[in-house]
Amino acid sequence: MFEKIALVGIGLIGSSLARVIRREGLAGHIAIATRSLDTLKRAEELGLGSSYSTSAAEAVKGADLVIVSVPVGSSGAVAEEIAPALKPGAILTDVGSTKGSVIAQMKPHVPEGVHFIPGHPLAGTEKSGPDAGFAELFENRWCIFTPLPDTDPDALEKLSQFWRRCGSNIDTMDPDHHDMVLAIVSHLPHIIAYNIVGTADDLQQVTKSEVIKYSASGFRDFTRLAASDPTMWRDVCLHNKDAILEMLARFSEDLASLQRAIRWGDGEKLFDLFTRTRTIRRSIIDAGQEVDAPDFGRQVAAHPEKLAKG
Ligand code: NAP
Numbered sequence: 001m002f003e004k005i006a007l008v009g010i011g012l013i014g015s016s017l018a019r020v021i022r023r024e025g026l027a028g029h030i031a032i033a034t035r036s037l038d039t040l041k042r043a044e045e046l047g048l049g050s051s052y053s054t055s056a057a058e059a060v061k062g063a064d065l066v067i068v069s070v071p072v073g074s075s076g077a078v079a080e081e082i083a084p085a086l087k088p089g090a091i092l093t094d095v096g097s098t099k100g101s102v103i104a105q106m107k108p109h110v111p112e113g114v115h116f117i118p119g120h121p122l123a124g125t126e127k128s129g130p131d132a133g134f135a136e137l138f139e140n141r142w143c144i145f146t147p148l149p150d151t152d153p154d155a156l157e158k159l160s161q162f163w164r165r166c167g168s169n170i171d172t173m174d175p176d177h178h179d180m181v182l183a184i185v186s187h188l189p190h191i192i193a194y195n196i197v198g199t200a201d202d203l204q205q206v207t208k209s210e211v212i213k214y215s216a217s218g219f220r221d222f223t224r225l226a227a228s229d230p231t232m233w234r235d236v237c238l239h240n241k242d243a244i245l246e247m248l249a250r251f252s253e254d255l256a257s258l259q260r261a262i263r264w265g266d267g268e269k270l271f272d273l274f275t276r277t278r279t280i281r282r283s284i285i286d287a288g289q290e291v292d293a294p295d296f297g298r299q300v301a302a303h304p305e306k307l308a309k310g
Contacts, residue, residue: 093119193222
């Protein structure tokens with residue numbers, strides 16, 4: 001599909017892209033750039049690309065498609081660095097979990113004649129780094145684009161085709177809407193998980209060994225989310241602040257109402273809520289976004305083919 005693809009950032013997402021690009025033969029040349037020499041060496045040992053550099057500007061030279069896969073707080077600095085080296089007519093995209101902030105950071109640096117199309121694959125695990133990636137990560141997952149008013153439809157179609165070849169389904173959205181949707185489906189669950197695991201860690205009356213020993217009772221399902229990369233999630237919180245604060249306010253209100261129902265013994269209210277929420281999980285399984293297994297995705301991360309089969 002492309003003569004040269006440059007991957008700036010080669011962690012979980014970048015290295016999964018490298019693997020699927022190679023498997024599907026989507027590029028003649030895969031140029032890899034990452035900040036640290038250690039990560040670069042590891043990417044080379046894993047044979048993820050055709051060329052390797054710690055200079056993002058060097059890697060993007062002559063590339064038809066440039067995919068930036070770095071923490072969202074660094075996307076502006078990366079755009080500034082690569083801008084003078086981008087080929088006219090190239091497609092520049094990203095995979096960042098927040099869109100309004102990434103657009104505000106990157107867009108001012110994008111030169112005339114380069115097609116900037118912000119994107120976000122809704123696929124991931126709690127692991128990070130080049131070893132964590134796998135070619136099937138994007139299989140049957142959504143990739144959301146938040147095109148800008150001046151986005152070229154042909155470039156958008158070409159990028160959509162690329163992501164379809166990676167296994168994804170495509171959707172487009174307004175950046176603000178994306179940030180609101182993601183605040184509830186992804187950002188809030190991670191914040192709740194970080195919070196509950198932190199609370200358990202602080203408990204005095206229950207020992208840490210008991211928390212670990214009896215974790216299958218529910219706790220461990222939060223620990224998977226709470227094991228996610230701290231840099232990535234710090235940046236998500238700081239760069240989707242407004243939408244997250246709005247969702248947190250609603251969440252706190254609903255939690256207070258649940259707390260009141262427990263205090264006043266309102267069993268009917270509890271039963272009604274727990275019945276309503278059960279159907280949400282059923283819909284997720286029916287939509288092929290989860291397997292009907294009691295391990296909440298851990299097996300899926302290790303064996304993504306199970307997800308593809310639904
Ligand atoms: P990751 O595994 O931690 O890899 C991050 C990559 O970015 C590494 O190559 C790292 O380089 C580089 N990097 C880190 N800080 C940087 C900086 N300040 N300047 C330039 N490069 C820097 O992260 P990831 O999970 O692939 O996430 C990458 C992006 O994908 C993020 O924007 C995230 O929001 C988005 N995303 C993640 C998921 C997920 O579940 N993980 C899902 C969808 C989208 P070095 O190792 O060389 O320092």
